[in-house]
Amino acid sequence: MIALLTGLLSTAVLAGGVLSLAALGEVLAERVGVTDLGVEGLMSLGAATAIMTVIAVPDPWLGLLAAIAVGAVGGGVFAFAAVIMRANQVLCGLAITFLGLGLSATIGHSVAGMPAPVTFAPTRIPGLASLPVIGPAFFAQNLLVVPIYLLLPAFFHWLLFHTRHGLNMRAVGENPAAADAAGIPVVAIRFWYVVLGAALAGGAGAYLSLAVIPSWSEGMVSGRGWIAVALVIFAGYRPFNAAGAGLLFGLITAIGFLGQARGWPIAAPVLNMLPYLGTLAFIILPVLFWKRMRQVMAAPAALGTPYYRSVR
């Protein structure tokens, strides 16, 4: 039973990391009031870049860095259009997704299907790795797991909710006009956090192609970017919740497959539906039973609206 739980959690942690990291990036963008629907494309671009980099120079960290850089550049293009030019955020995001998917297919064509020469191999963290269940799942996998689930969410949680700068960020997302009046640089904050969020999406792509699959093929992201966007809403725009949501989604998916593998008397299509049913349930139930959740989990008030100082 312990072995089964360990296996289940390990699979969930490994696969959920893609969602967690991408969702974390999206939390940053949405907290400052920008809906970035380009995540799917940026992840794809990051995944392709990472593989191409490690094939040229066999160092996974360099691959990750390249993917983050490419994500940031893609995010910069998006932020220029959506924040500085104030174009429609939804359309710009979709354009970035199309661009990212197409571009990654084109530049990654020559390396498609090739195994990654180097990967983020499992590494045991001394001491912590011998904890029961949690040890093998979190502290004996690749070295990105701890940053994704603990360090980055902790840092961004601290930044958002325990610093002056975080208060400014949230103000920009809630009421950019008031923030502007208070002297907060609205456009700069929006621009740079969208870029940072996009960089994390690129990193999620690298995590996918260097740690989970390790290889690149067109269409490999298979909609996980969209799920990450949805998880942000589910997570109430909070970093730790976003990381947890990715893990939970990975866990429910893993349970569905385990059910099929063990021949539980539930139809396979129902088990395949579990992640989606679970997400619905987790979104609806808390709000039904705990009214305060509606405020706690609410979206930033200015989410999705470009800021015009002239119509303040």
Place this chain on the structure above:
Amino acid sequence: MKGPGGTFMTGYGRNTDAESAARGQKHGSELLGRRSVIGGLGAAASAGFWRPKGAGAAEAAPSRLFSPIAEEDALIAFGHTGPITDGGWTTAHDLGVQAVRKAFPRLRSVYVESVPYSADATRIFRQFVAEGAQMVISTSNYGDFIRDVADRAPDVAFLECDGHSVSRNLGWFYITHWYASYIIGIAAGLMTKTGKLGYVGTFPIPSVYASANATLLGAQSVNPACTMNAIAINSWFDPQAATQAASALADSGCDFLCGITDEPAYLRVAESRGIKAAMWNLGMRQFGPTAYVSSVVLDFSHFYIEQVRQRLNGTWRAAPHFLTLSDGVDRDAWGATVPLEIAARADEMRSRILGGYNPFRGPIRDNSGTVRVPAGVVMDDDTIYQWDWGVQGMTGLG
């Protein structure tokens, strides 16, 4: 997602960025189309909307001969179900296209990747006809989306992979992959220690039933206690889901994985878990040299060249074709860690099948224990092609 007409622009060779992007969006639904999943639904809608009254008359008509074409005047069009870089199914078909190009250097050939299972398919096939293609080959099942075009273009020869209907100018072809699976199953039955095989399936459809059942029957022929746990991941190409499915199977005690996905994700899981795996589509040993046992290898080159040749010299007729063991489908050369005596025992069955033996003979029970194929009865290829139940010892798969 796909703008009207947008697909046409990609008629020659590579797709545009926007096209690839749109494709990624619709990935699931497109790949769903392959090998008849929602064929019934699509067919019903398509027949109602598209087929002119009276077109059904073509069904009864005998196949016809087409006039010969000079090689330099010929245009052969291929509609692929996925990207040619998928490393599996579509790559295998693309190797066939390349073989055709090599065999007929003066002939023109075009292909479109990731043809969706929707009315867009009809539009793409119509575009092929409008471009002057004398022969259109689809590398997956498009049901009435292709039938509709074929009925309206009687002078063009159509071939549909995994199709089910034959008309005057539309034939189908499919590989008898179940024999290769049976041979690999024998190796699986001899190599497994837990007696539990894991199957990473895609959709509960006949191709998948035939593949899983054949592997299990092969294993049971040498190790009667063998069972198989199957998972349907609801996609032909989703490495993340396949990885999770394979991990779940390994966690449940399976020590030999097989499947039918378009990519090698579960081989990597097997490699890292120290268990064995047999693959599909192409040889994939580079993704897990220790775990690799063999693969159901597809080779459409000979078939494609032959069909194109017949079309060029005017002897082509619409017909159903099964590509047989050693001529279109085979087991891959055995993996480095397969013991010689096990390989020899499996290959003994391969020789018998090549000699005309059919291992799919009764009694075969389904997973509730009911005898579905009585003793003395042999399942022929047409029956296996329609297989829709799991054999005894199989769990999962719908």
